[in-house]
Structure formats: structure tokens, C-alpha cells
Amino acid sequence: MDQSMRGLIGLSGTEWQDLCMRVLRVQYGADLVPVPDTGGDHGLEAYTLQGHLFQCYSPEEPLSYQKRYEKQRDKCTRDVGKFIDKADKLKKLFGEHVKINRWILLCPYIDNKDLVAHCASQTKRIRDANLEYADPDIHVICQTMEDYELSYKRVVNAQLARMHLPPLSEPDYSSVDSDDVDKMREKLGKVSRLRDESRRQDYVRRLLQSYLNSQEYRAYIKDHYTEIHALLESELDDLEQRLVMEFSLEEGPPAALLQKVIQETESRVRSCAPDTTLSDSRTLALGKVAEWLMSCPLDFYEELAS
Template sequence: MVIDYIGNYMEGDAWEGLCDEWYRERYQSEGYQKIPSIAGGDAGIEGFTHTGIVYQCYCPERGYADNELYEHLRKKMTTDINKLIDGKYKERLISLGVPKIQEWHFVTPEYKDSKILIHAKNKTDLVLQKKADSPKDFDYIADNFKIIVKVAEDFKLEFTRLFRSKCSDVKLDLTLKNTSEIDWEKCDSEKAENIKRKVRAVMGNISVDDMNYKDIVRRYIEYYMRGREILSDLHVSFPRIYEEIQELESTCKNEVEIRTKMNVDKSINGKLFSELIKEFGDRLESEFDNLSFASVSELKQDMVGSWLADCSMEFR
């Protein structure tokens, strides 16, 4: 899910800015217009299109239990729908050039209780009943008006486009979704032996009983296993971003293979290893500057772990 990579609960202003980016990207051809919250108020909405879509965004202040989150979402939706059907807001909407409202979107990172959908339906019925009772007073509401609850996942395509075009300041954090402990002892024995052998070569054929050697081996086995999980999740969630990272990794892997296999001076193994890691990290950071610092660091070590585990990085 999108929120697994941007943080479940962002600050309200940041969430509002992100929603604006998504709506601008999706509805620009429909004359999307952002409404500043100053100079007369926003009339209970964040923005609108010339095709009759308006939206209001809301980000919870912190992580709530399912029912508690529902109550906060319910309260916010109720408050803003009450604004929508208030006569003084009608005049404000008209003055802003908002056309007859077909859809009212309630945009939040996620919801965990389907009762919010029932509440949205009840509020839709309320608005339509108001219009039926007083058509002239509610002529700014369409006959087919509806309230739609939208979440971050609904804007995955827009998020990917903005990320790759570098038109968004939001940084993708690949480490948020993978916080569980890795059982490195479950690593494939052949891969583990490759990592042990190559780490020893880099460290100058150090004793297998050396504690630093054991720690580095454990870390790279964990990097190798965690990297597989991260890329697998990324492949499902953001396939285009995954493909571009894989393309860069594949190019760098070929260079690593050639440079390590051509190196005949064992005394510079450590120096060469450090150079390769830095170069790959620099290229990741340069080409994917919308990745968080933690993501670049994680991906860098994960890829090195995979190069040690297979035949790409080969030290004598």
C-alpha cells in the first residue's frame, strides 16, 4: 500500500499538500483548482474541478485503534458536510466558481472500519433529502450527488508518476514496510557460504572465529534476505519504480563482476569493496533522489548482499 512507503500518519499540512499533488495530476485536464484556506475561507473543501468534483482531506493526528479512527473520520466528515449544506457556504462556493457538485470526496490515508462507508451513504442521503425538500436552496448540488471515501492507495498511479518525474517533494521510504527481525540462519546454505567466503577475502582471510568477521557475515546475510523482501513488495506496489531500480542494479552488477574478477591484487580487496559500495550508493542517490536517505542506505547494502551471495561480486 502507498501509506506503507510514505508513513501511515503524516502531519496535516503535508497530507494536504500530497492530496493537492494527486488531484492536480489526475484532474488537471478537468480544470482542477486548489482553494487556499485564507482570504475568506475554503468553503469546507480543499479544491474542485470544473466537472463537479470537490474534495476534503483529513489526516489523523496519530495512529488510532480501528473504532477510534472511525470516530475521528466520522466526526470530520459530519463537520464538513454540515458546512456544505449551510447557506452561507453556498455563496462562498459560487463566488469561487465551483460548478454544480456531483461528487464530494473525503480523502484520508486509510480507514479500517467499513462503518465509514455507511456513514458516507447516510450523509449522501441527507444532502439529497435537503435538495428534494428545497430544490432552489440546494441548486448547487447535483441530483446524482454522492460522497466517496478515497484513500492513499487510490492514487498509486499519480504517486508513481510524480515520483519518477521528480515533481513531488515526498520521499519514498522502503524501510517502513520491513521492520520485522530477519532470521538469517534460514538463508540458503550455498548463498550463506558464498557470503562467508567473500567477506573473508575482503577482510584479508581473517579467522572464521573473529567476532568482527562473524558480525559482518551476519549483517550481509540479513541484508541479502531483507533486500529480497523489499524488492518483492516494491514489485507488487510500484512495479515501474521496481523495474527502474532493477535496471540500475543490473548495470552496476555487471560492472562489479568485471572489476572484481579482473582484480588480481588481493591486498586491495578491501579498498575495491569500499569503492564499489560508494559508487553504487552515489548512483542510487543521484538517479532516485526521491528515495529517503534510509532507503538509499538500505538498498545499497541489500544489493551488495545479493552480489556477495551470488557470483556477481567475486574476490580471490
């Protein structure tokens, strides 16, 4: 899976449906027919004039490999059942000129081949029902955003082009756990230039301000720029793995490692959201570095005094 798409795992049902609809509009244009939820649940989000029907589904994560499959399987079974049982309503919905030839379950992530086999069984189920609005050669299939990669990237790029972050509120330092602040202060004490108490206190204060501001920014991005949020969180999660597996093995002085991590984090942020100002990018990056200092992925070997 493309790294930018891995972050889509765990989107809420509403977020996932909103993303799917925007991608499908890019993919199919005027041939896409959205089906509003009002007036009853038809078991579908949209269909195309060429006969592709879409049901978007994002189960609540985290889930095990098996549990994710079971939820996807059961969703497919239920909504294929609606496709069969709601014949009178669906005949009116599709009219005389649309025959559904693809019933598609669109999910953020599919990692179990048994879901493909289950879709095959649901294909037989629909064909056996001899529905007027279903093509005799209909197939039930499962897909992800990888099947719509170009359209997905166009949606993401459109979001990037218009991304603007709001003014920040006054930081509430009392919301940060004092034990976490002590961890940060202790780790930064290993950096020679920050052994001076007043200098370190100022550095900690600035990091905490960035941490609180970045939390506010990331919440706003999640609510208003779903695709950018998914990409950003995926990149930062990947960088956290590097902190644990690679950066912790480096033997340079703590100051050099800290500077390297800050630069790498800011670079990742800029790659995900190039339209943000340098100041906002730095705030997002420093906020994440502060989080790592407090939650332990980032630590330093003790630097001997010279």
C-alpha cells in the same frame, strides 16, 4: 494496500494535502480548481469542473482501528455541514456552471466499512438540503491514493527523477546514547573478524557516522520528497519485520548474516530512491543497520572461536 502507499499513513495534514493536490493536478489537469485557505474555511481543498469536490484529511497517527474511523467520520460530518451551511459563499465559488456530484473525503487509509455507511448518511443529508450547487444525484464517498494509483505513481516517479541530497554537516557523536553504542559494540563482538578491539572500534565509528548522516538525509527526504520518504520508511519497516521473523532464524555465521542484511537494506534503499548516488544509498542503508543494532531488531548468535 500497495506497500508503497502504506507509508502514507501518518503524514501530517499539510504533507497529505500537498501530496493530494499534486496527485489531483496530474489526474485532472486544467479541470482542477484549487481553493486557497485564505478568505475563510470552505471545508474543501479543490473541486473539478466535472463536479468532484475534494476534502483531504490525514489524522494524527498512531490510532486504533476504531479511533481512526471516529476521526474520519467526524471530519466528514463537520465538512459536509460546511458544504450545507456556507451556501451563499459556495454559490459564488462554484458559479452557475458547476454542480457538485461527488463530495470526496480523501484519506491515506480507510479500514472500516462503517465509514462507507456514514458517507451514505451524509449523502442523504446533502440531498435533503436541496442545494443549488449540488447535483440531485450527489454522493458522499471516501477514497484513498489507491483510487488514483497511476497519477500517484507519476508524482512519485517525478520526485525520483529530481532527487538530490544536500551536503552533510559534521556528525555530532554526543547525540547518540552511550548505552546504545555499547549494545552495538557487544553484538559486533560476536563477529569473528571484529573481535579485535581496534578493528571493532573503527567499524563502530563508521557505523555511527553512517547512522548520524542517514538521520540527516532521511529528515531532508521527509521535508522535500514526501512520497519517497513514505516509500522508503515503508520498505525499511517491512525489512525490519523480516529481521525479527526470518533473519533471526538463520543459522549461518554472524558475519554472513550482517553482510546479507546490509546488502538487502541497500537494495531496498536503491529501489525507493534510484537517483541517489551509490555512496548516499550505502549511507542510508548502513545508518539503518546501525539503528537496528542499537535498538535490538538485529542480533547474532554467538560464533564459536575456531
